[in-house]
Amino acid sequence: MSDLKVIDVAGQYDVVIGRGVVTSVADRIPEGALRVLIVHAPALQSVADALTGELAHRGLHPTSVALPDAEEAKTAAVAADLWARLGQEGFTRTDVVVAIGGGATTDLGGFVAATWLRGVPVVQVPTTLLGMVDAAVGGKTGINTLEGKNLVGAFHPPAVVVCDLSLLRTLPRADLVAGMAEVVKCGFIRDPRILELVADPGAALDIDGDVLPELVARAVQVKADVVAADLREASLREILNYGHTFAHAIEQVEHYGWRHGDAVAVGMVFVAELAHRAGLIDEALVAWHRSVLSSLGLPTEYRFDDDPQARWGALTTAMMRDKKTRGAMLRFVVLTGIGQTDRLEGPLPAQLYEAFEAVAIQVGTGTAGSGTSPQPVD
Numbered sequence: 001m002s003d004l005k006v007i008d009v010a011g012q013y014d015v016v017i018g019r020g021v022v023t024s025v026a027d028r029i030p031e032g033a034l035r036v037l038i039v040h041a042p043a044l045q046s047v048a049d050a051l052t053g054e055l056a057h058r059g060l061h062p063t064s065v066a067l068p069d070a071e072e073a074k075t076a077a078v079a080a081d082l083w084a085r086l087g088q089e090g091f092t093r094t095d096v097v098v099a100i101g102g103g104a105t106t107d108l109g110g111f112v113a114a115t116w117l118r119g120v121p122v123v124q125v126p127t128t129l130l131g132m133v134d135a136a137v138g139g140k141t142g143i144n145t146l147e148g149k150n151l152v153g154a155f156h157p158p159a160v161v162v163c164d165l166s167l168l169r170t171l172p173r174a175d176l177v178a179g180m181a182e183v184v185k186c187g188f189i190r191d192p193r194i195l196e197l198v199a200d201p202g203a204a205l206d207i208d209g210d211v212l213p214e215l216v217a218r219a220v221q222v223k224a225d226v227v228a229a230d231l232r233e234a235s236l237r238e239i240l241n242y243g244h245t246f247a248h249a250i251e252q253v254e255h256y257g258w259r260h261g262d263a264v265a266v267g268m269v270f271v272a273e274l275a276h277r278a279g280l281i282d283e284a285l286v287a288w289h290r291s292v293l294s295s296l297g298l299p300t301e302y303r304f305d306d307d308p309q310a311r312w313g314a315l316t317t318a319m320m321r322d323k324k325t326r327g328a329m330l331r332f333v334v335l336t337g338i339g340q341t342d343r344l345e346g347p348l349p350a351q352l353y354e355a356f357e358a359v360a361i362q363v364g365t366g367t368a369g370s371g372t373s374p375q376p377v378d
């Protein structure tokens with residue numbers, strides 16, 4: 001691909017992908033803004049400082065806030081602190097929020113922008129692979145509560161998304177790998193070319209190579225097409241949740257000690273096992289999930305150290321709070337083939353438990369599974 005790629009989302013905003021494009025963020029602040037709240041992950045201090053300096057130079061009034069890291073940012077308390085700040089500084093409807101960081105930062109920054117004065121513009125500057133290919137695009141914003149993941153939020157499309165691939169140079173390898181889970185997800189649900197490209201993991205994960213920019217652009221295009229058709233998740237958008245019913249349950253039960261992408265990888269294997277048991281896909285497609293994910297360094301199994309029945313109970317309680325659940329009926333996005341999706345509604349309890357057993361490993365007993373263990377969040 002050429003150096004710069006711009007993907008239009010629903011005729012509403014651009015996703016700009018390239019190397020060095022972070023220097024263009026100041027030019028992309030929506031017209032009419034006077035005050036700019038920059039929220040950033042701790043690791044992005046220097047990027048936030050550079051933007052603060054540039055905006056001040058242009059006569060705007062920037063304020064920069066370092067957020068707690070990762071999921072610690074996605075809380076009501078952090079949002080409330082920022083609302084206080086916006087109020088004290090007199091942010092109006094033409095003022096702007098800029099979020100610089102991974103998906104946790106863009107989810108929180110987007111949520112604060114969505115709720116302040118019932119909605120002010122947000123400029124998303126994702127700095128993780130996962131943020132670029134998924135979290136910053138599409139307008140889902142939100143925070144976690146004690147009861148679960150992303151339980152409070154709003155649909156609030158950004159004004160623009162700026163993905164500077166050169167920022168990935170400082171990203172820990174485990175976070176780069178975790179982002180690949182959402183890329184692979186896009187391959188399974190919509191764009192099989194992605195699965196061909198990740199078949200060479202060395203090339204796929206080379207941040208200076210040509211394959212990674214193409215993967216980012218393809219995954220963003222999948223998301224752009226889906227949200228253009230169904231922003232508010234009336235139906236089609238649910239496919240972007242492939243693997244997430246089980247993934248979000250793992251994240252909650254593990255108190256967010258798992259990376260989101262790692263959990264999505266295991267969640268996709270779980271739901272592939274479930275779809276196989278429901279007669280929707282063959283064993284070869286389940287095996288393909290395991291091989292493509294593990295070749296990239298992603299986990300394909302879920303390890304825990306207590307009683308499997310108790311663990312399954314906790315996961316099921318968490319899954320019941322998934323947004324796709326209707327009443328007492330669990331619903332899963334499933335594949336019926338590569339690039340073909342459907343919903344499995346109210347699967348048999350025995351099949352659910354068998355799918356759990358197929359990914360579960362009770363540490364110390366080695367009951368099942370193959371593949372790699374998740375890496376703890378630093």
Ligand SMILES: NC(=O)c1ccc[n+]([C@@H]2O[C@H](COP(=O)([O-])OP(=O)(O)OC[C@H]3O[C@@H](n4cnc5c(N)ncnc54)[C@H](O)[C@@H]3O)[C@@H](O)[C@H]2O)c1
Nearest residue numbers: 041043070102103104127128130134135140167170171260
């Ligand atoms: N809104 C959506 O549509 C959507 C989609 C997918 C995921 N998400 C959410 O995104 C979050 C996961 O995002 P994530 O995987 O980016 O994790 P993250 O935001 O927690 O970032 C991972 C780690 O990388 C650090 N980091 C970020 N950029 C860096 C850089 N360039 N250099 C060095 N360190 C850097 C962060 O500070 C953090 O420690 C989850 O909360 C998930 O629910 C939302």
Ligand SMILES: O=C(O)C(=O)C[C@@H](O)[C@H](O)[C@H](O)COP(=O)(O)O
Nearest residue numbers: 134138140149150237240241244323
């Ligand atoms: O954009 C979407 O729609 C997605 O489902 C993308 C997911 O990768 C993402 O993790 C999202 O935040 C999950 O949303 P939720 O509605 O299940 O909380």
Ligand SMILES: [Zn+2]
Nearest residue numbers: 182244260264
């Ligand atoms: Zn996700």
